[in-house]
Amino acid sequence: MATNLSNSPFSQRNLAIDMLRAITMFTMIFVNDFWKIHDVPHWLEHAAFGEDFMGLADVVFPCFLFAVGMSIPYAIERRYARGLSAESTVGHILSRSLSLIIMGCFIGNSEYRLSPDAPYPIGVYWILMAVGFIAVWNLYPKPANALQRRLIWAARCIGGAILIYLIITFRNPDGGVFSPYSSILGLIGWTYLVCAMTYFFCRNSIKRIAVAWTVFMIICIVGTPLRECYGGQPLLWLGERNFYNGMLGILHIGNGALVVLSMSGMLLSLISERLVQRTWQFKIIWAAIAAIIFEVLALASHRFWIIGKIEATPVWVFTIIAISVLLYTILHCLVQAGITRWFAPLRPAGTATLTVYIMPYVFYACSSLTGIVLPDSLTHGILGIANCLCFSLIVITITGILERLHIKLKI
Numbered sequence: 324m325a326t327n328l329s330n331s332p333f334s335q336r337n338l339a340i341d342m343l344r345a346i347t348m349f350t351m352i353f354v355n356d357f358w359k360i361h362d363v364p365h366w367l368e369h370a371a372f373g374e375d376f377m378g379l380a381d382v383v384f385p386c387f388l389f390a391v392g393m394s395i396p397y398a399i400e401r402r403y404a405r406g407l408s409a410e411s412t413v414g415h416i417l418s419r420s421l422s423l424i425i426m427g428c429f430i431g432n433s434e435y436r437l438s439p440d441a442p443y444p445i446g447v448y449w450i451l452m453a454v455g456f457i458a459v460w461n462l463y464p465k466p467a468n469a470l471q472r473r474l475i476w477a478a479r480c481i482g483g484a485i486l487i488y489l490i491i492t493f494r495n496p497d498g499g500v501f502s503p504y505s506s507i508l509g510l511i512g513w514t515y516l517v518c519a520m521t522y523f524f525c526r527n528s529i530k531r532i533a534v535a536w537t538v539f540m541i542i543c544i545v546g547t548p549l550r551e552c553y554g555g556q557p558l559l560w561l562g563e564r565n566f567y568n569g570m571l572g573i574l575h576i577g578n579g580a581l582v583v584l585s586m587s588g589m590l591l592s593l594i595s596e597r598l599v600q601r602t603w604q605f606k607i608i609w610a611a612i613a614a615i616i617f618e619v620l621a622l623a624s625h626r627f628w629i630i631g632k633i634e635a636t637p638v639w640v641f642t643i644i645a646i647s648v649l650l651y652t653i654l655h656c657l658v659q660a661g662i663t664r665w666f667a668p669l670r671p672a673g674t675a676t677l678t679v680y681i682m683p684y685v686f687y688a689c690s691s692l693t694g695i696v697l698p699d700s701l702t703h704g705i706l707g708i709a710n711c712l713c714f715s716l717i718v719i720t721i722t723g724i725l726e727r728l729h730i731k732l733k734i
Contacts, residue, residue: 337592341673343389346669348387348719349719351383359696365378367379375631389584419515427509432502438495448688453688457730459483460677522589539576539582546577546579548628580635583644591651621641624637
């Protein structure tokens with residue numbers, strides 16, 4: 324086992340990672356709110372399937388996965404610094420992954436709304452879902468006595484009962500029951516599981532994690548369909564059903580692209596820890612060189628694959644890594660220079676990220692139940708975009724208020 328890192332930078336919270344997380348969450352809420360407005364510039368939107376294009380919306384989720392990967396060494400090393408065992412760390416990883424997957428299933432099942440035969444409208448579903456999540460996974464204050472412990476236990480039981488009720492009574496528009504289909508949170512959960520377990524076994528070893536990164540990058544390269552002019556099939560095509568793809572499917576690895584993005588974040592954290600004594604100028608130069616290398620890889624691979632988020636092509640992966648490395652390094656240098664006051668309004672999105680992700684569903688639920696919608700004049704063009712920006716800020720601000728009231732999802 325590697326040397327204890329309790330005296331390393333991993334024992335301290337990294338504000339630059341909080342900033343990276345907050346910026347991506349702010350942007351994620353912003354672009355996810357486009358469904359209610361019109362005339363959105365194409366460069367802000369998601370690319371369509373098969374389109375050789377990457378909009379702002381195609382950058383947000385992978386940058387968040389990169390930030391998730393950056394946080395893994397900090398989270399695990401802090402556990403070891405507190406004297407927690409390897410067994411409890413594995414249990415913690417499994418618990419966090421399962422929690423994200425479960426939450427993702429509740430959100431994913433609601434994406435296509437509900438059957439008219441369901442015993443409640445979609446607005447009630449979303450509110451009950453949010454209440455259940457908070458009751459079960461809230462970061463409660465440390466109980467001071469037995470009564471408070473029982474109240475917390477009761478709240479979690481009630482939250483669990485609410486979620487079980489939703490599972491039993493849910494009906495989709497086709498009359499189907501609650502399914503294991505998951506949303507973005509589920510993808511994050513599966514990716515976190517693979518990357519965190521990789522770090523657990525390769526702890527603090529850049530070489531070993533780099534080998535794992537290379538393996539998943541190769542999986543991405545050979546498993547992603549080429550351009551139509553090259554046949555439109557992956558380099559490794561084994562038919563519709565085969566053992567290889569079945570094994571990848573068990574852990575929802577897909578073509579490995581999402582794992583590569585998070586592992587890239589893990590590697591950046593480890594490398595940054597080695598460079599902690601270097602000047603900010605050296606770090607900027609190092610980051611620029613790394614970004615250029617990955618962008619060159621993106622340009623070279625663009626001949627064979629399109630740049631597509633839905634297809635998770637190598638071009639898209641290399642481009643996101645280049646963007647994430649540069650963005651994090653700039654934020655890190657701002658922190659070192661003490662330029663952090665601008666971050667205050669966004670801070671809750673970096674420290675209560677899961678709560679921020681759930682909050683829009685509460686707003687959408689209230690709108691659905693009350694029938695209150697924006698005037699049509701505020702849903703077009705610049706005014707519509709400004710509306711989405713304000714909505715994102717409002718969600719983060721309210722999350723900050725809830726955090727001060729000890730309402731914060733924590734897994």
